[in-house]
Amino acid sequence: MTAHLASRDGTTLAVDTIGHGAPLVLVGGAFNDRSTVAGLAVELAPRFTAVSYDRRRRGASDDRADEYRVAAELDDLAAVIAHVGGRAAVFGHSSGAALALDAAAQGLPVDRVAVYEPSFCADPSLPRPAVDVLDRLTALLASGDAEGATELFLGEVIGVPGEALVGMRESDNWPFLVEKAPSLPYDLLLSEPWRLLPPERLSGIGIPTLAAYGDRTSPWLSAAARAVATTVPGAELHILPGEDHSVLQRPKALEPLLREFFG
Structure with a gap:
């Protein structure tokens, strides 16, 4: 079922829901839209109301903002959560993971958050993009x-x-x-990959948190997941064998982990 709802600045967001149970919002990263998490939504639907949406400026969602601001994306996620009942669990992949963690840190009505390979830079020994x-x-x-x-x-x-x-x-x-x-x-x-992840960005998160990465992914992404697990108080860390950053193409690999964590 697809709905079209308005964010705070009037941006229209396309939102899909499938399944029954507690709402679980799925947030994709760069080059993703709601179609790229649709397979994972189907896998989760027997246990959850799986919610996917086109982040602004992609898919069927527009963008009414005058400038790029992370706050606008947080407003969008808040609107999606309000649409599905006012509270939700959130799963994020890549830059979608960064958004999910920011939502938890900023006090959005998120009960639990799981992230897969957030796109932060967390290892000072690895190369980073130029500041410009x-x-x-x-x-x-x-x-x-x-x-x-x-x-x-x-x-x-x-x-x-x-x-x-x-x-x-x-x-x-x-x-x-x-x-x-x-x-x-x-x-x-969201990712600011030209700078090292500041611990204070995550250390205030006070909800159950899971960080995961695949053992075939890049050192840059595995380091980011480990940083989440060590910085967020009480966070769990899980390594998926045989997986890399393209795990959304193999949703059956993610479903058992998310089903257990989100319960």
């Missing part, structure tokens, strides 16, 4: 170069090698990625 990556990306978008913005994000933020980028440009999935480019500044603002 956000300015360069927004400049490309302002000039209408969505493909350039997509390449910049994939290459400098995610670290996709040049030869792999060539293959991605030739794939059938490339138009889907380029379509999401206008929302990439939100992902950067």
Whole structure:
């Protein structure tokens, strides 16, 4: 079932719900929309009311904001939670994990939060994007170069090698990625990958928290998940064998972990 609801600034959000039980909001990361978490929603539906939505500037959601602000994305998540009853558990993937953790830290009505490979930088020994990556990306978008913005994000933020980028440009999935480019500044603002994760961003979270990563993922992402587990008081850490950052494509691998945690 799809609903269209208004966020605080008038932005329209497309929201899907499936299943029965306590509401569990699923938040995707960069280059994701509600379709990319739909498989996980189906797996969770027998036990939960699984809720997925298009974050602003992607899919069927628009963006009425004059500028990119994390606060707007928090308002959106708050509107989604209000739509499904006023309280919810939240699962976030990648930059969606950063949003979920910020929601918990800011006191949104979230009862439990689980995150998979948040896109923070938590290891000072690993390379980081340049500080001006956000300015360069927004400049490309302002000039209408969505493909350039997509390449910049994939290459400098995610670290996709040049030869792999060539293959991605030739794939059938490339138009889907380029379509999401206008929302990439939100992902950067949520993750701030050019700076080390400040502990105070997470240390005030006071709800049950689970951090997870796959044992085949990059050191950058595994370090971020471990940082969440060590910084959030009482947080749990789980490592999924054989998995990497693309785990949303294999929702059956995630479902048992989330079912047990969210109960």
